[in-house]
Each structure stands twice: as C-alpha cells, then as structure tokens.
Amino acid sequence: MKTILTVVPVQEAYADFLHRTLAKLSCGLARLIYLASMRDYNTGKYRHDGLAARFSAETAGEALKLAHQDVFRAVAALPLDELVSQMQIYFESSHEAQADLLRAWRRLEPYRIAIPLGVNATAAALFISNVKLALAILPRLPQQVPSRPSAASPLR
Amino acid sequence: MIPATVSILAAALLLLIVFRVWKSTCLPEAGLPYGSDDAEESVSCPKEIVSAIFGSDDWEYISKLNLPELQAVFLRERKSVARAWVRATAGSIHRIMREHAQIARCSSDLEISDELGLYVRYLSLQAACAALQLSIGLVGPVRVRYLSEYVYVLSTRLSYAHWVMKDAMESRELQGIWQG
Numbered sequence: 001m002k003t004i005l006t007v008v009p010v011q012e013a014y015a016d017f018l019h020r021t022l023a024k025l026s027c028g029l030a031r032l033i034y035l036a037s038m039r040d041y042n043t044g045k046y047r048h049d050g051l052a053a054r055f056s057a058e059t060a061g062e063a064l065k066l067a068h069q070d071v072f073r074a075v076a077a078l079p080l081d082e083l084v085s086q087m088q089i090y091f092e093s094s095h096e097a098q099a100d101l102l103r104a105w106r107r108l109e110p111y112r113i114a115i116p117l118g119v120n121a122t123a124a125a126l127f128i129s130n131v132k133l134a135l136a137i138l139p140r141l142p143q144q145v146p147s148r149p150s151a152a153s154p155l156r
Numbered sequence: 157m158i159p160a161t162v163s164i165l166a167a168a169l170l171l172l173i174v175f176r177v178w179k180s181t182c183l184p185e186a187g188l189p190y191g192s193d194d195a196e197e198s199v200s201c202p203k204e205i206v207s208a209i210f211g212s213d214d215w216e217y218i219s220k221l222n223l224p225e226l227q228a229v230f231l232r233e234r235k236s237v238a239r240a241w242v243r244a245t246a247g248s249i250h251r252i253m254r255e256h257a258q259i260a261r262c263s264s265d266l267e268i269s270d271e272l273g274l275y276v277r278y279l280s281l282q283a284a285c286a287a288l289q290l291s292i293g294l295v296g297p298v299r300v301r302y303l304s305e306y307v308y309v310l311s312t313r314l315s316y317a318h319w320v321m322k323d324a325m326e327s328r329e330l331q332g333i334w335q336g
Binding site for chain 1: 213214229
C-alpha cells in the first residue's frame with residue numbers, strides 16, 4: 001500500500017512535467033540538456049521549484065530523475081541523421097554562432113554530463129560516440145534550415 | 157601437394173591474424189563513461205540500443221555523405237561501442253553463472269537436467285560472444301547484426317532462466333526450513 005502511495009504522485013509529477021515543460025522544448029536533445037541542468041553537480045539530486053511547489057521536493061526529484069532516464073534512453077537510440085538534425089535545431093535555438101558552439105562542444109564535451117546516473121554503460125557509450133560523430137558531420141553539411149521533428153512524443 | 161613450409165606459414169599467418177583481432181578486442185575501453193560500476197552494469201542494455209549499434213541505417217547515412225575520413229571515424233567508433241557491448245554481455249553472463257554456481261553449491265535439491273541445460277546455454281553464449289568479437293574486428297558491426305541478435309536473445313533467456321531457478325531453489329529451501 002505504501003508503495004502505491006509513493007509511486008502515484010511521482011507518476012503525476014512526471015506527467016505534469018512532461019506536458020507543461022518538456023513538450024515545449026524543441027527536440028529530444030534540448031530536453032536532455034535541460035533535464036541535466038536540473039541536477040545538482042555535487043549531489044546528483046534534481047531540483048525544480050515549480051514542480052516541488054505542486055508536489056514535494058522528493059516527488060519532484062524522483063519525477064525528474066525518471067524523465068531524465070527516459071529522455072536519455074530515447075536520444076541514445078536515435079538514428080545518426082536525426083541526432084544531427086536535432087543538434088542543428090538545438091544550436092540554432094541558442095542564438096549563438098554554430099562554429100563557436102561546435103568548438104565548445106568538441107573541447108568541453110558538455111554532453112557527458114547530460115548522461116543520467118544508473119543508465120546502461122553501453123547506452124552511455126553509444127550516446128557519446130554518436131554525439132562525437134554528429135559534431136564531425138554537422139560542419140560538413142550544406143547550410144539549410146532543419147525541419148523540426150514531430151512533437152508527437154515529448155520524449156524524442 | 158602443398159609443401160609443408162607453405163602450410164606452416166599459412167597456419168602461422170592465420171594465427172597471427174586471429175591473435176591481432178583478439179588483442180584488439182582486449183584493449184581497455186576508452187570513452188566508456190560508466191563502465192566499471194557494478195550497480196550500473198546490472199542495468200541491462202535496452203534492445204533498441206543493441207539494434208542501433210548493429211543496424212545498417214547509420215552506415216547508409218554516413219555512406220551517402222561520401223566523405224571517406226568520416227566513414228573511417230564512424231567504423232572505428234561503432235566497432236568500439238559494439239565491442240564494449242559484447243564485453244559487457246560476456247561479463248554479465250559470467251557473473252550470472254558464478255552467482256548461480258554459488259547458490260547451487262549450497263542447495264540440497266538440485267535438478268541435474270536444468271543445471272546441465274543452463275551450462276550448455278552458458279557455453280554456447282560464451283562461444284557466440286567470442287565469435288562476435290572476432291567478427292566485429294574483421295567485418296564490422298553492421299554485418300554481424302544477426303549474430304548480435306542471437307547473443308542478445310540468448311543472454312536474456314539465460315538471465316531469465318537463472319532468476320527462475322534461483323527463485324525455485326530459494327522457495328524449496330524455505331519450504332524445507334518450514335517443514336523441518
């Protein structure tokens with residue numbers, strides 16, 4: 001009984017966050033980076049004041065953790081062409097020069113901290129490898145306006 | 157009639173190739189961010205990740221770009237991830253069998269046929285993992301998709317069989333405690 005009482009609010013918080021916040025972001029990669037930014041670097045705990053106010057800090061933290069893992073799993077399994085396209089959309093949404101962003105991503109590798117804790121090691125390795133490849137592909141592509149991926153699922 | 161020296165040279169060359177491929181599969185993994193944590197290794201690899209590693213879609217996309225240096229980078233990266241998966245799978249089934257052997261040693265109520273079946277599955281899986289490692293090194297991950305699917309299915313079954321037998325053994329032991 002206790003388990004049901006704890007799981008249901010987490011599911012509610014998860015659904016709430018998915019539709020109020022994540023669905024508004026442009027693509028899976030943007031959602032992944034956003035979710036990783038909700039996590040404290042030192043403790044690994046997630047914080048979102050709005051969600052914590054509606055539920056509780058613990059429930060909000062659990063919901064964000066689940067969302068982070070789900071979004072990561074979807075992004076890690078993306079075909080390379082879609083990841084390149086999402087990276088293009090994400091970079092354009094930042095309003096910075098693409099060349100600067102590419103350079104920073106190659107040198108600082110910020111995508112490494114986008115990986116949630118407790119994910120499969122091979123999935124993490126594939127994600128890192130695919131991001132490296134996408135960073136190599138992107139400057140070689142002809143400049144074009146990328147088509148926005150479908151907003152059907154906020155997880156992709 | 158092939159002279160003996162030619163045969164010996166051919167055999168030595170073959171051994172050298174096999175050794176080089178084997179050695180390349182044993183290199184420490186660079187870029188595995190969470191590879192050594194036991195808790196994380198217990199999280200099984202999702203099927204869609206295995207399909208993405210060994211699928212042909214990404215290779216077709218890279219080929220269409222027609223950039224040889226990018227193709228080489230892709231092959232290197234994908235081989236590395238594929239090998240990491242095979243290593244993790246082989247390690248995982250080895251751990252399962254070790255745990256199973258420990259439980260079986262303490263059990264007074266062993267089903268020999270079940271144990272034998274599990275051990276045969278384990279041996280065939282280890283052989284398939286070794287073949288997969290060699291094949292990835294020789295022909296790349298895209299061409300060994302079917303073998304990777306075979307290893308994935310068999311390792312999932314072995315893991316499932318282990319948990320079922322473990323549960324059965326534990327419940328039999330508990331019954332024995334209650335009755336005795």
